[in-house]
Amino acid sequence: MSDEILVGYDGSADATVALNWALDEAERTGRPVRLAYVFEWVTVAGWIGPGVAPGIWPDETARRQVEELVRTAASDAAAARPGLTVHGEVFDGPPALVLEERSAEAGLLVLGSRGHGGFGGLLVGSTAVSVTAHAHCPVVVVRDAAAGPAGRVVVGVDGSPTSLLALGFAVERAAQRGVPLHVVRAWEPAAGGGPAPDGAVAAERAALEEPLAEWREAFPEVEVTVDVVTGRPARALVEASRDAQLVVVGTRGRGGLRGMLLGSAGQQLIQHAHCPVAVVRERRQSRSEK
Template structure:
């Protein structure tokens, strides 16, 4: 069971055998159905792999008991995933593997094969307001395919809107394309959210919300976002009919995106990472949205 290959272009979901799997698997199954692909669930047998690591056994080696029987805790987890899918009106075809290794390691091995990786997380209080679980953060930081993180708030009732942060960067253009592509599959609209903090018009800092300078600043930003939307739309025939609402707000992008997540089905952010694929670091906004959003978050890397 542990060595089942990951089907190419599948949606990959990380499971851990806990109740949290329910909403993560359901979200991933919906994504697989919308994309017309299979669902591959990965259960990392982390505890046993860690325990046997000092013995020099590789991650591909089966672990055995003293009686010579292979140790594999994946079967009950697979059954649990199958039960979750059986509750759905329609479910994608399922494949399953239970490799030895850490959660992040085994999920990242799917990178380059999967269309998307879906993982759950539990937030913990710490030195910052929230700290993401190590698996979800590591996968979001290092995967080259889109990663969707389903937080402890779970999956909210559908609001018919996907929110994407747009700032004019290449990362945000890729995030916008992902959002519009997803919206075309869901039949939802996209909210392209842009923020500004300080602007200077005719030599003066804009401070009055109802002033002409304020209105001009917002209008200029709306026009720039509209240009990006049309540029992304023109490159893909399938997304040309997707409804896009442009929302320009004064303030911090993190604050605006977290607030918008309260009435969104999904928030999409570009990674703004630096370095190579395996050495990328998420930008502060992406990390903050992952930690604080009230709905699932998709991270789109460059």
Template structure:
């Protein structure tokens, strides 16, 4: 597993008592076992409203006891999926997004559910993922897809951005670790309203497809040398990148895309393609933030 420089080989997973979070725990446990990594369960207890007078501490104690029950349930789930994995636990009062962002400073990867309860209550779908994609110091996995195929291929979106090299290389690494093939997808839209004009001047879209295929092949070859055992299938298709990636992700074990974002934990912005995939993908989504490019150590 590619680990940002100065980080530890630890898989962090957000826990909040929801079924979606338990799915994230199971996935993270299997990932930790695959990578011989430590698994760290993290839960953010809800802060009490300022107007809540809890002089006896009973309310806080009740919330903490509930949290520890969720932790015990998560540990049982880990034992079922990956017995023997080293498990650590962190339970604190605070914001889930901020706590997981803090954890990302030393983790190899952070895993979160796409929706939740408890410590993630009140957050809209994907908001924790958006926060982490903007500010996490490591890649983030958002659990998606009840019917994801563990042995399915790894799918990656390929584009011409310079930082996409790191996304593609991470996808190669994930496919290599899983012993599965890599499906590389480049989607583009011929300029609307120009098909007739293009035909009149002798431009054929298939010729432009060929040019793009060559560029995609060049990008893949740059990473393939580092991962010679990975079988690659590449596709250059027309249409929305989000829509076409969702199609190819059916039956996949993982979808790898770049994420970009600005702003604080409020006013967050996640790229439209990434946001659509976080909301609708049929399998887990690995978000690789461009800002991490300078931190990644190539083994």
């Protein structure tokens, strides 16, 4: 597994926004960037893959156009960002599956909110959940209307293992950007409704202090604020994303259903956040490593 930033790229406006976000991240971290265009060959019989007989859709002209698109985008990006290493590559197969497999060799996967051509419908509904839930590395989904650099970094923490991984990812990004970190702990009291007792809120806040202590020591320059609120985590994080440049969550929080690799908060954020969303998970083994 490398530190390379992999970008899902198809030439669409949203893919260009995602690429620019990835290039900014690369300038801060010194990582190389690879543009990945996934060329999906579809017939009435389904995906036929590479090596099809000449004359069967798509023809070689389409393939050459795609390769030229990717070469030009990578070349333009490298010229605009001197000092960065930028490559482009065309892959064959279903976009979600290919990106999942390629993420095993990346440190970060960056996607636009939707695309055209090779990524038609990639981040709509269940496909978005699939890519984000099954990737082998953290995934950032960049929404076109919310790609500005201003604001703090927000992270949702509920004490689950993946939320603690998300906390570490968020602290590091806040330090790189020189911005504050805002930690949100949203929880739903026991059935019956009504405001949570003051003691319960204090206990939830105290539970955050232990994992925060080591990060405060490692990054003393990062200003950290904590907000403990009652209610649905997704709603609290979407609201917090309004004045954020990045919101970070784990793949599945405390109380998640078995087999549900991306929790409801992550799914809601991908669709409704006002800034880019990073979904962090533990390192998964690729099929070649098993």
